[in-house]
Amino acid sequence: MRKTRIIASLSVAAAALLALTACNSGTPGDTTSGGNGDGGSSTPWTVATGVSVPDSPTFERIQKADKVTIGVKEDQPGLGYLDATTGKRTGFDVDIARWMAASLGYGEDKIDFRPIASANREQAIVNGDIDFYVGTYSITDKRKEQISFAGPYFITGQGLLVAKDNSTITGKDALTKDDVVCSATGSTSIQRIKDETPAQTKEYDTYSKCVQALTQNQVDAVTTDEAILLGYAAQDPDKLKTVGDVFSEERYGIGLAKGDTGLQTFFNNTLTDGHDVWQKIFDNNLGASGVKAEQPAVDAVG
Numbered sequence: 001m002r003k004t005r006i007i008a009s010l011s012v013a014a015a016a017l018l019a020l021t022a023c024n025s026g027t028p029g030d031t032t033s034g035g036n037g038d039g040g041s042s043t044p045w046t047v048a049t050g051v052s053v054p055d056s057p058t059f060e061r062i063q064k065a066d067k068v069t070i071g072v073k074e075d076q077p078g079l080g081y082l083d084a085t086t087g088k089r090t091g092f093d094v095d096i097a098r099w100m101a102a103s104l105g106y107g108e109d110k111i112d113f114r115p116i117a118s119a120n121r122e123q124a125i126v127n128g129d130i131d132f133y134v135g136t137y138s139i140t141d142k143r144k145e146q147i148s149f150a151g152p153y154f155i156t157g158q159g160l161l162v163a164k165d166n167s168t169i170t171g172k173d174a175l176t177k178d179d180v181v182c183s184a185t186g187s188t189s190i191q192r193i194k195d196e197t198p199a200q201t202k203e204y205d206t207y208s209k210c211v212q213a214l215t216q217n218q219v220d221a222v223t224t225d226e227a228i229l230l231g232y233a234a235q236d237p238d239k240l241k242t243v244g245d246v247f248s249e250e251r252y253g254i255g256l257a258k259g260d261t262g263l264q265t266f267f268n269n270t271l272t273d274g275h276d277v278w279q280k281i282f283d284n285n286l287g288a289s290g291v292k293a294e295q296p297a298v299d300a301v302g
Helices: 003-018 057-065 092-103 118-127 188-196 207-215 226-235 261-273 275-286
Strands: 031-033 046-048 068-072 080-082 111-115 147-156 158-163 180-184 200-204 221-225 240-243 250-257
Touching: 046 092, 057 250, 057 261, 068 092, 068 118, 080 092, 092 111, 092 250, 092 261, 092 275, 118 147, 118 250, 147 226, 147 261, 158 188, 158 207, 158 226, 180 188, 180 207, 188 200, 188 221, 200 207, 207 221, 207 226, 207 240, 221 226, 226 240, 250 261, 261 275
Parallel strands: 068 111, 180 200, 180 221
Antiparallel strands: 031 046, 147 250, 158 221, 158 240
């Protein structure tokens, strides 16, 4: 496990979230100025033209539809969040999704964001309901039996969120058979708690429901990736806190149709050739502390 990289990334995420602040590659093409979530022109990516992605059934479908359908999360502050009042989507993952769409030649007005629960992600990709998925989606061998991944584009680790006044749960090893730990159905996090601790588990389709259960004293802890939990702690610091060290390595990837090596290679090239874009996206969403995170190298295609 590359603990140094994980801890460095989490330190940046913690500082940024607790502060409560908020390229094209592959086959060459000409580019025009891109836009951000509110239609502005201050984004680090550009919307490409003349794009070709050979041997990609997904890209062929996108071209026929003249839009990109992207699965996302919308209840994770700093990563994938939808403001119910303004209707604006923000977060590191959402901007990674916008960047990938732009690299294919599709700006904000051509993106259809679809919120997909963790348990339904693979099926949504397999069914063709979405073209790809960007939303704290950990790359695992089990998931790769059904789908493919581009990336990783970020590395974090699993943690625990508890009530601010909880002094007994200090980390994973402190969990007992009397503790109830909540996470999203279908997540790697809940399975790890089942496999590695004596704690009881509770599952919902979203992490926000777990956090609500925690604040209502219906569960004792919430577990998922530390970067996500820090966002919730930042929203309610008088009631919530994260505890202990991270106890996994979670490598976030872009989920896409299994065997679509054309799109997988295109996205990997976009990530590899776009270090400056990645850094600006990270800084805009999670870099308020001024500390720089390290963009991970992508995996080999196949």
